[in-house]
Amino acid sequence: MSAVQPAKSAGDDAARRLSLRKLAFWVPVWSTLMLVLGVVVVVLMSDSVIRLAESVGGRTATRQMEALRAVGNLERLIALGDHFNSERDPARWREAGLTMQALAAHPSIASLAGRSSVVAETFDTVAVMMAWRSREVSPEVLPAEAEALQRQREVMWQSRRAALKEVADKEAVRVVSEHTRAADEIADGMRSVLMVTLGGAIIVAVSGMLLILLVRRQVVAPLVSLSDYLHQLRKGAQTLPALPRARSVEMGAVVDAAGVLAASQQALEHAALHDTLTGLSNRYGLEARLEQAMAYARRHGKRLAVMFVDLDRFKTINDSFGHNSGDDLLRIIADRYRACLRDTDLVARLGGDEFVVVMNELDNASDAIPVVRKLLEATGREMNLGQMSLRLTASVGIALFPDNGEDVSTLMKHADIAMYHVKARGRSGFQFFDAAMHAAVAERLSVETSLIDALRRNEFQLHYQPQMSADGTRVVAVEALIRWRRADGSMVSPADFIPVAEECGMILPIGEWVLRQALKTLHGWRCKGLRDIRMAVNLSVLQLRDVGLPALLKRLLAEFDIPPEALELEVTESMAMSDPEKTIAILHDLRALGVSLSIDDFGTGYSSLAYLKLFPIDRLKLDRTFVRDIEADSADADICTATVVMAHSLKLQLVAEGVETCAQFDFLRKLGCDLLQGYYFHRPLSAAAVETLLLSQQAQIAA
Numbered sequence: 021m022s023a024v025q026p027a028k029s030a031g032d033d034a035a036r037r038l039s040l041r042k043l044a045f046w047v048p049v050w051s052t053l054m055l056v057l058g059v060v061v062v063v064l065m066s067d068s069v070i071r072l073a074e075s076v077g078g079r080t081a082t083r084q085m086e087a088l089r090a091v092g093n094l095e096r097l098i099a100l101g102d103h104f105n106s107e108r109d110p111a112r113w114r115e116a117g118l119t120m121q122a123l124a125a126h127p128s129i130a131s132l133a134g135r136s137s138v139v140a141e142t143f144d145t146v147a148v149m150m151a152w153r154s155r156e157v158s159p160e161v162l163p164a165e166a167e168a169l170q171r172q173r174e175v176m177w178q179s180r181r182a183a184l185k186e187v188a189d190k191e192a193v194r195v196v197s198e199h200t201r202a203a204d205e206i207a208d209g210m211r212s213v214l215m216v217t218l219g220g221a222i223i224v225a226v227s228g229m230l231l232i233l234l235v236r237r238q239v240v241a242p243l244v245s246l247s248d249y250l251h252q253l254r255k256g257a258q259t260l261p262a263l264p265r266a267r268s269v270e271m272g273a274v275v276d277a278a279g280v281l282a283a284s285q286q287a288l289e290h291a292a293l294h295d296t297l298t299g300l301s302n303r304y305g306l307e308a309r310l311e312q313a314m315a316y317a318r319r320h321g322k323r324l325a326v327m328f329v330d331l332d333r334f335k336t337i338n339d340s341f342g343h344n345s346g347d348d349l350l351r352i353i354a355d356r357y358r359a360c361l362r363d364t365d366l367v368a369r370l371g372g373d374e375f376v377v378v379m380n381e382l383d384n385a386s387d388a389i390p391v392v393r394k395l396l397e398a399t400g401r402e403m404n405l406g407q408m409s410l411r412l413t414a415s416v417g418i419a420l421f422p423d424n425g426e427d428v429s430t431l432m433k434h435a436d437i438a439m440y441h442v443k444a445r446g447r448s449g450f451q452f453f454d455a456a457m458h459a460a461v462a463e464r465l466s467v468e469t470s471l472i473d474a475l476r477r478n479e480f481q482l483h484y485q486p487q488m489s490a491d492g493t494r495v496v497a498v499e500a501l502i503r504w505r506r507a508d509g510s511m512v513s514p515a516d517f518i519p520v521a522e523e524c525g526m527i528l529p530i531g532e533w534v535l536r537q538a539l540k541t542l543h544g545w546r547c548k549g550l551r552d553i554r555m556a557v558n559l560s561v562l563q564l565r566d567v568g569l570p571a572l573l574k575r576l577l578a579e580f581d582i583p584p585e586a587l588e589l590e591v592t593e594s595m596a597m598s599d600p601e602k603t604i605a606i607l608h609d610l611r612a613l614g615v616s617l618s619i620d621d622f623g624t625g626y627s628s629l630a631y632l633k634l635f636p637i638d639r640l641k642l643d644r645t646f647v648r649d650i651e652a653d654s655a656d657a658d659i660c661t662a663t664v665v666m667a668h669s670l671k672l673q674l675v676a677e678g679v680e681t682c683a684q685f686d687f688l689r690k691l692g693c694d695l696l697q698g699y700y701f702h703r704p705l706s707a708a709a710v711e712t713l714l715l716s717q718q719a720q721i722a723a
């Protein structure tokens with residue numbers, strides 16, 4: 021996740037997903053509610069419209085009622101007229117007449133007056149009829165005249181009555197037909213309004229639902245799936261759900277962007293947890309999976325085996341064949357280890373030549389043994405690197421969960437300690453962790469801290485091992501070899517403390533002390549006339565790579581007045597071949613001072629001859645392992661022969677180390693070795709002993 025934006029908190033993420041889910045739920049619910057509300061409002065509105073129409077209808081009906089009332093009054097007027105004309109009692113026909121006049125003036129009758137002149141003239145007609153009838157009964161009027169007046173009145177009434185009746189009938193018909201028409205019109209109007217409203221509501225509701233479904237399908241659903249997807253991605257789930265199918269260009273762009281994000285995140289996570297060279301888990305991947313494996317083992321009462329695998333002498337091979345070949349070799353080993361294990365087991369590479377294998381679900385410690393054997397067998401199978409074929413070995417330390425530790429770092433530390441025990445007893449094999457191993461580790465730690473005091477307390481000494489001329493008669497050089505006598509009198513071998521000093525960096529001050537002490541001793545010998553002797557000093561890799569080395573040498577040579585050629589610096593073959601280009605440059609700087617240079621332990625470090633010929637050196641020191649078996653092993657004898665020939669063809673001197681027997685000496689002398697070193701001639705000696713030896717040698721030569 022390195023270059024990635026800082027991740028939002030899990031809380032933010034959860035809140036956002038929850039809000040999306042709420043959105044997905046509430047959008048349709050809310051929209052449906054709104055639609056239902058809309059329909060209800062429309063229905064209520066329709067109802068109100070109907071009520072309004074009814075009220076309008078009511079007003080129409082009122083008008084019609086008034087018209088009907090007018091018709092009724094007209095009918096009553098006709099009846100009163102009939103009564104007026106037929107009534108004999110003057111008081112009664114007069115009352116009927118007055119009532120007729122009042123009725124004729126009534127607004128309902130007046131409303132009809134506009135439509136009929138007969139109706140309009142009713143009041144006057146009644147007044148005329150009342151005047152005529154009053155005259156009829158007047159004593160001044162003759163019976164014949166009264167009779168004529170009566171007939172005239174009755175004719176008048178019959179004519180008026182017919183006209184009024186016609187008006188009443190017509191009005192009644194008009195009212196009924198108007199009512200029917202108004203009712204029909206209102207009903208039609210209401211029906212149309214209702215139909216339009218309902219139609220509109222249905223269209224709105226359906227299109228609203230369609231819109232919601234569309235939004236849900238096109239946007240909300242893909243967003244929810246995308247959110248789940250990204251959540252799984254953030255959690256680092258092993259398998260991710262499928263990316264949602266985008267149904268629109270915009271969503272497609274969003275989904276594509278999420279896909280690209282996921283791919284780059286997975287690539288980053290893979291790179292963070294895996295070793296780029298072999299594709300195996302790296303340290304972080306191992307720790308994460310080991311935690312999971314321990315949790316599983318804890319729950320199911322099982323054991324785990326954590327195996328620390330270190331390839332033996334890989335560094336030498338890497339330095340000698342080059343880093344590309346070393347990489348090829350590591351890839352081959354990784355593939356082989358993968359093939360040895362079940363899918364549930366794990367193999368990781370911590371870096372360099374260190375692998376860790378985790379075996380799951382063990383019932384007993386012994387269940388791990390067949391697998392370790394398979395790993396060792398896979399390591400030892402022949403490997404081809406270009407023209408070369410070689411076989412490797414590995415040292416494997418095993419720690420068990422929960423027996424040897426219940427957390428990652430303890431298990432790894434204990435597996436590492438067990439692996440060091442395999443290395444210490446000669447490499448190639450396996451070892452289960454044992455609590456007693458802590459003592460050895462503690463000892464190593466104590467050495468580390470004591471080294472600091474040792475220098476301060478002057479506990480180091482130098483011994484000097486003579487190097488003899490080819491005929492074995494003359495000491496031509498000595499090799500300075502450090503010794504450590506602790507305050508309690510015990511001796512610590514340089515083979516034990518030099519590697520520790522190299523690891524903790526103390527080799528630099530110790531190395532400087534060795535150089536100073538060796539040159540001081542040489543100065544003392546030279547002051548006593550022993551001027552032809554050369555002093556060889558071992559350099560460690562840290563000293564060789566120290567940029568201050570040439571200046572230090574210059575200073576010390578000047579301080580002890582030593583000619584540079586009287587000092588020889590030995591660097592091991594594996595040291596020289598690790599980054600040979602750099603070594604060539606450094607050796608040239610040293611050579612520029614005038615000192616001699618030699619390659620130590622030659623034959624063990626897979627030298628590249630192409631580089632060897634470019635090293636500005638004087639001597640090769642054939643490793644003592646070839647000399648040791650020179651008599652018994654013809655291959656070693658052949659190597660010695662070939663090395664001498666090669667050294668001479670490169671114009672280099674050859675020093676044979678570890679000469680212990682007369683036969684070895686004879687063989688090497690006959691081969692033409694230039695110098696010889698070993699117990700056969702001399703063990704490493706004190707400075708005083710060497711001085712005595714050199715003085716007696718000088719005396720012999722002088723004599």
Ligand SMILES: Nc1nc2c(ncn2[C@@H]2O[C@H](COP(=O)(O)O[C@H]3[C@@H](O)[C@H](n4cnc5c(=O)[nH]c(N)nc54)O[C@@H]3COP(=O)(O)O)[C@@H](O)[C@H]2O)c(=O)[nH]1
Pocket residue numbers: 485499500501502513514515518534558559560620621644677678679680697698699700704
């Ligand atoms: N960087 C430094 N390394 C140093 C220094 N002093 C010693 N060393 C390295 O420590 C290793 C062990 O050295 P030592 O125990 O002193 O052993 C040396 C000889 O005693 C041993 N040797 C010599 N002749 C014989 C023999 O005939 N048989 C036999 N079995 N052993 C013999 O070999 C060691 C010298 O080896 P080399 O250096 O390769 O010439 C060793 O690797 C030392 O290099 C120091 O000051 N600095």
